[in-house]
Amino acid sequence: MRWWMLALLFFARIALGFQFQTAASVGGDLVTVFGIDYSDVGFLIGLFMVPGLFLALPAGAMGRYVSDRGLAFAGLSALALGGLVSGFGSGPVTIGLGRLVAGAGFLLSTLYFTKMIADWFEGREISTAMSILVMSWPFGIAMGQVGHAYLADLQDWRLPFVVASLYCAAAAAGVLLFYRAPAGRKAVQGANSTRLSRRELHLILLAGTAWGVFNAGYVAYLSFAPHRLEELGHPALQAAAVVSVASWIMIASGAVCGQIVDRFNHRNLVLIVCMTAAVVSLWLMGISGAGVAASLLFGLVGMAPAGVIMALAGEAVAPARRAFGMGIFFTVYYAIMAAAPPLAGWIFERSGTAGAPLVFGMILFACVVPAALAFRFVKTGERAVTSREDGQ
Template sequence: MLTGSFPGGPQLKVENRWLILLLLFITRISLGFQFQAMGSVSSEVVGELGLNYAEVGSLIGLFMVPGLFLAVPAGLAGNLMSDKFIIGIGLVALSLGGGLAGLAETFQCLSIARFICGIGFVISSIFFAKVTVDWFDGKELATAMSVLVMSWPFGIAMGQVSHGWLAVNFDWRAAFIVAAIYCAISALLIIMLYKAPSGITRTKPKFKLRLSRDEFLLTVVASMAWGFFNAGYVVYLSFSPLVLIFNGYDRIVALGIISIASWVMIASGALCGIASDKTGKPDGILYVCLSVCAAALLLLVFSQMNILAALLFGLIGMAPAGIIMSLSAKAMKPENRAIGMGVFFMGQVILQGAAPAIAGWLYDVTLDHTLPIFFAVALFVATGISNLVFRVAQRKVPL
């Protein structure tokens, strides 16, 4: 069995679940940080390589494409290799893909680089979520999931601030290279410090799809909610700056305003998870937050209150990410989490992968900077509908 440890080397281990969560948060930041590089330097890439925005959207979405065929096999691989080894491999792939993107001179080379990053993203995402459930199942799961998923917008916010600055003051390739370095450091930290919780038993290594029909149904519906939610967020990140630029804002200022949402949701997401755990009313909280989310996007389009719109979107609209992610724990039995998480992330990669390209196509065809935002509103509405369908299915097919 592969463990990912260094032969003969020191075995540094962390055992407190909150310290483990801190380790997972810091290292998972790399996913959003690498992902955002393409969106933040899109103007420079369009100018230098002569791409259109549909192609930029496809490069953003390509980050998710490997999940279409790797999510389930990656979950199955959890029966053969340790969780930290798989996460480490994923982070190394993110680093290699980012390094290649920093050397790219053509759309084809950028596509290959983003595809490699996507392989690392899907592998590591599945097992970041899986190990968090392992450590917090039956405890503060919604809180822990909220903290974990906030590492994604934290990395994106870091990228919105730093990648654009690097592109303007140095070169757009520097954004990918800096992100690649962070991913490599994160891989090293996971291999050295992560320890599985006691009481987690590993099944005999074998490739077998063990999800029952009911588990599969619940997992697919939960994955749709998670996928629509993330797709809406990515469309917001990628195309909201165009709204501000159209209204006369400098590109760096526009990116800064849009990034406000990513910064504030880091705290609000954790608080939302705590509120869900304390009140036991995740659905009500979710629907209120999604309503504010849609309203904030419409405020961005129809008013000049851009900062208020970004604040509302981040503070309230995106706060229930952990609530949605925690549906995964209710969709499958503990012994099936590795493969179950693979199926769960299929929804994210399919929907989040397609959404930027669709939004980019809408903009290219119409040159209407508001259409991608209306598309994002529709995605958040679909999130709420998917959550409702999950609750109905959960009552009819309890595990």
């Protein structure tokens, strides 16, 4: 049953990336129709992430009163509504309002999808399950990159928002009709608590930090690796194509990495190897002729442990407090994601070369390892204390 639930939530979570990609895919049309510039388009894209910084903790606390299925349904419904508001908007302000509504739905959906998979796979292949779930996001973005441009050419810029909203609505209906909580978890639902122990708080903060810097490093790669290749003489389209190779490969490599960790353990070793590969990949981007090799290494190895890192959130907090713990986890994630990209942009402007923000990306990826090692140290200490108490 748990694999059926994972499949359901995977296809439902594709909606998040599919809706997110709309503004980026029709950005050129918005510039033409409304007379805005590309910085305004970037602002509209970024609005999608703003609600998460403020709503993650309240969303986690809501798990005390509403079922996971109900909250995931509400999140997907907000994604559908936000897309329609943007799609039928009369200007940038209305489109931005729709992006905020959709962003709130994104936060609610991704928080409870993560919790639902953690509940189903607790102690059993959780790294594999999280890896598969996490890859639904780039899958949805890739779908949008291909589909939204076609839809916009077929009619106009509004159609991609409408189609994405229809997908979100179908996903909401699917979750509402077919999702079932694991046996024994329904009783816990009504007892959800916001009182984390000190160790749980430390663990969830470390997990959120690891996930935040990992994703911030990925954004640095996506944002500045193409510029670095252009500095080395690659045409813009070729540079973008080379960098995109990693995003396609990581969809498969993430699931493989999760399976390796679940079968053979050695989580820390896997993370050290993968983050070393990520750092080396960004360094190779600065060497003429090494762009394709760097992108392949980044997608095959560097980004492979996404689900392994996300699985830390499921390990950090007991089931009765997991919803609120996820709220803290995503608050840390959004705080890092709000600060790191502007800092990378500032580094780029000050240095005058894309190599400098890529060095910043290397530092971000390197920070994943101490955060994960500290997580495992605290977790191991907790087990040791529990064992001593049980022996008394």
